[in-house]
Amino acid sequence: MPIAPKPLRSSLFIPGNRQRWLDRVPTIESDSFIFDLEDSVPEAEREEARRLVRNTIGQFGGGHTLFVRTNAPDTAHLLDDLEAVVHPGLYGILLPKTRGPEDVVVVAAILDWLEHRAGMPAGSVIINPLLETAEGIRQAYEVAKASSRVAHMGASAAPGGDAAQAIGFTWTSEGTESLYLRSKILLDARAAGVAYPMTGLWTDIQDLEGLRGFAQRARQLGYTGMKAIHPLHLPVINEVFSPSAEEVTYWQELIEAMEEAERRGTTAVTFRGAMVDTAMVKTGRDKLALARKLSK
Secondary structure, three states, rough: OOOOOOOOOOOEEEEEHHHHHHOHHHOOOEEEEEEEEOOOOOHHHHHHHHHHHHHHHHHHHOOOOOEEEEEOOOOHHHHHHHEEEEHOOOOEEEOOOOOHHHHHHHHHHHHHOOOOOOOOOOOOOOOEEOOOOOOHHHHHHHHHOOOOOEOOOOOEEEOHHHHHHHHHOOOOOOHHHHHHHHHHHHHHHHHOOOOOOEEEEEOOOOHHHHHHHHHHHHHOOOOOOOEEEHHHHHHHHHHHHOOOHHHOOOOOHHHHHHHHHHHHOOOOEEOOOEEEEEHHHHHHHHHHHHHHHHHO
């Protein structure tokens, strides 16, 4: 059986060909890291990048949550990437430009074999399909259901990125042009059982208030985390996607009020001026369970 996915607030991209940046993993407050073998690595440096990434997984994989973004399924590089990085300590693969469920099925089968060869438990490596093509976005639910390995799937809508090119939208900081895409993929991911959907991406390094607004809107939609391209973004992202002390207190008190109501033989109660019922108890318990996981 695949391992249980982790709740991740943040995931920082690091180019796989930058040894100095890879060495900084223990010093950076990110819930997870994405070692990139795709867009940030020149063709001539890809073999060396694979070696650096594999060594870094061996060095830090025991204490950190590590992804690798491979090259796309329709390239000649994907199999070489997977063979190089499937190693104890690897948490997941980001599969770029996923076109449909068949891409996930093929990668899952390759991972089955590579895990066995590496002596890893079956299902150790999670797949996070990146939906950056119109075809992939349209089939988001089928992609998420294609393998029990799929986790953290979500939409990305960076300015000038692959999704923007594929769909043709013009990026704005408000994000209205990509709201439907982000909502559709989130709904499909949730319907398929993806526990911790992550979104992205904010590319302006200095505009932290813009980042905060984007992250808050993503959390309000239902995303549980976000990818980042710079360490300066991490404090904001981690704060936004962490339940606040006020939220924890609210849900604790609501549950206590409902439990008291049930002892009195009723299933609804006025709490802080609003009517609540037993349906909200499950929501509250889910919120508190997430808060406990994130605090570990």
